[in-house]
Amino acid sequence: MALRDRPLKLTVIHIVLIVYAFLSLYPILRVVTISLRPGDRAFSASLSIIPEDATLEAYRHILFEKGYSGGKAKTGETVLKEIKEEKDRAALKEGVRNFIKYKSYSVYDNDKEKAEELEGTEKENYETYKNYKQYSRYEKYLNYIEADEQIIDKKIGELHNLQNKLWYKFLNASFFTWFKNSMIVSFFTVAFGVSFAATAGYAFSRFNFPGKQHGMIFFLITQMFPPTMLLLPMYLVMSRLNLTNTYFGLILMYTTTALPLCVWQMKGYYDTIPYTLEEAALIDGCSPFQAFYQIILPLVKPGVVVTALFSFMASWTDYIVANVIMQREELKTLPLGLQSMNGRYKVEWANFSASSILVMIPAMILFMYLSKYLVSGLTLGGVKE
């Protein structure tokens, strides 16, 4: 429908829309401002969007430095380097060898009476064992020590070069870990959510079977549970199934919490497509599943897209559920990582704002790109003609 308006009315409409658009945008501009300020200066009486002393320091810190400790785990080379600094390599080799040679004398460590009874060479050997005992902790690195020193030096040099490269820093900083976790969880949530909702919605839309109406109401009612009602028991179930601190557990939670709404959504979309299409397909010899998969599913693409967007947003922005399920540092998702900067006693304002912007960007791009689909039918199972 398009209404034709007089110019005066149009101007008023434009003004109202511009004002509201500004109001919608302003909080985000505010985050941008804080993220550009040097230091943690959250509070300032100035209202300017771009501060005079704007820097991108916070973004650099978040992307490349936060949580970066020169690589993930200690490699053999780094350990060796530490050893090298600590001890002369030849002496070390000798020490470790001697330790291994007389290792069997460790029996007497706990039995001092027997140790005193030892005589002759036995006693001497035990003394040497005691002298070289301190090298026991280097024992497992003996292979490295034996290897060609030049190769090792080269490897250490490579690692050094690597550690100075930006992409290496990026891949090993905590932001990338959070981002990766969020991506994995969101991707699978969307995949599961959409496939389950597409099939269930189809069943509700096309078939009349006993329990259909109750099923629909059942899915609607699950939306009415207060979040706290499910959180604690869910945690108990998850810990019984050993699913806490796993990607799968979190994916399962997000899929199920978003699923009922998605089912209703998809059902609404299927309802807009005439049944005659499938009838024709079935007459032509399609199986029911083929009719669904090859004929109907491509037609409800906008519905699938909106459903996917909903599942994505549910998993991308959630803090409360993730906080309960993911407790290990390397499994944290973006919102959890963000919250860790928003501490009770110290808030890293600039870092927090910069990473907020980085979290928002994918979600906002998706939303803006898909906004045309959003309008074409958020139906929520309503009657749509």
Place this chain on the structure above:
Amino acid sequence: MDKSFRKFNFLILLFLVFLGAALLEKNDYLGEVLDNRDAIKEMRAEQYYRESFLRKSSDFRRFPISTTIAMPEMKKEIKKFETVKKYEREVDESLKIPNTIFGIYILIALAGLLVTVVFRDFIISLIANISILSVMLFYDIELGKSVVKLGLDKKIFSAWGVSDTLHHIILVIMFIYMLAAILPDFINKKTKRNIPKENIENFKKELKSKYEWAKSNKFAYAMLAPAFIIVVLIIIYPFLYNFRISFSNLNLKRFISFLKGDKLYYNGLENYINIFSEAMFWRTLMRTLIWTFTNVFFHVVGGIFFALLLNRELKFKSFYQMVLVIPWAIPQFIAVLVWKGMYNTTYGTINIVLGKIINTPIFEFLNNMSPETLKKLYITVNEAGTITGVGIPWLSDPVWLFTGAIITNIWLGIPFMMMIALGGLQSIPETFYEAADIDGASAWQKIRHITIPQLKPVMTPAIIMGTVWTFNNINVIYLLSEDTLTGKVDILVTYVYKAAFNLYRYGYAAAFSAVIFAILMIFSIFMIKYSKVEEGVR
């Protein structure tokens, strides 16, 4: 029997099943209280014993010879203490009896309800209900006896008594409800009084035909299965588990041992009684209702308003649409934290902007006011008496914090309603408006008689969902208030969240969640009936 009753039957059945199960489990009723009482008594007895011993030992010092004389007395004391303890143990044992009886009683009530539902026969239901009443009486006598016989620790019995009275009130209400479910049939006599045998046969026939029907829809069930299984596993099981926890006194102390495999300690309806007897609950409920309806009202009105503005030929239309969706697109907790920064009293954008507005010539009359009135208007004044700005305490005053939370949530919620309204508007055929134009309708008449009725089917489900989501929104109020002003700005869900995860009162929080769920359930049953969403289902 009236159909609406059957829906409530489900809820009541569910509640009773869990209460019955919780009570029949072989735990001490009031387990916690008894534990504590034992400990307290032992402590008191020990103290008494020690004091008396000290008193006597001081006597010994004075009269060393009297030691031998004091010994029998001490032995007497100890014996007395032992008999008291034994007696108390008997009390504890006897307390378990009403518990079991009550569990059986609940199950019989259940059976009565089932009879009412399945047979729909007045006489049978009446017999079942009367038997329930008689058990109730029997139970009462037992309890009365035990109280008279063993009435020792008055405090504990009074606690026991209160919860007991409430049990009775609930059960009497149930009884009246059951009668009400059957009476219309009996009075009208429109429906024949069915003989149970026939009824059962009909029931069987119905089942058989349903089975055939279901058999012919295998494909539909197969399509439905994955979604259904996963929802039952991850939502329904925890949901039912929540009911179990709500009858227990799970708290931080017990939680750790519970996770290690310890049993739950049930305390009957105590959590529910606590909730309903707190003034806090009713105040929070009122606040929640205000919160929900203000928010939903502005969401809907704002959403439709902007949808109407956008639904025309406009330059930059897609740009506006993109920007207006932003509040929905950003993660809610980031948005709320940003608003929190904007509400800061001295550095927050809102107060600064208001201060700048006040300094414009239009508001010059403010300079003539006395400092006291200005202070009441939250306008800050320096020592010389000139106006410096606005100092509304957005984050420290409950009223202002609540206002701020509502503003934030309205900002967050408008885009969703706008998008739905826009979708609805675009599906209204243009011919309707053309016809109205020919008939000479005004703009308002067109909105009133075409737009709103056409939008209704699209908006109603969205409004129901929006209401539920607003009701259940933890983020805004929790993040804005955090640890301050607990109980003064909280809505029901944030109150529960704080009770569970800040104060670790898990049992209490579970009961509170169940109450919230019941409120939402009743609301949506009425809304679904009223708006006929079900017709969309058929």
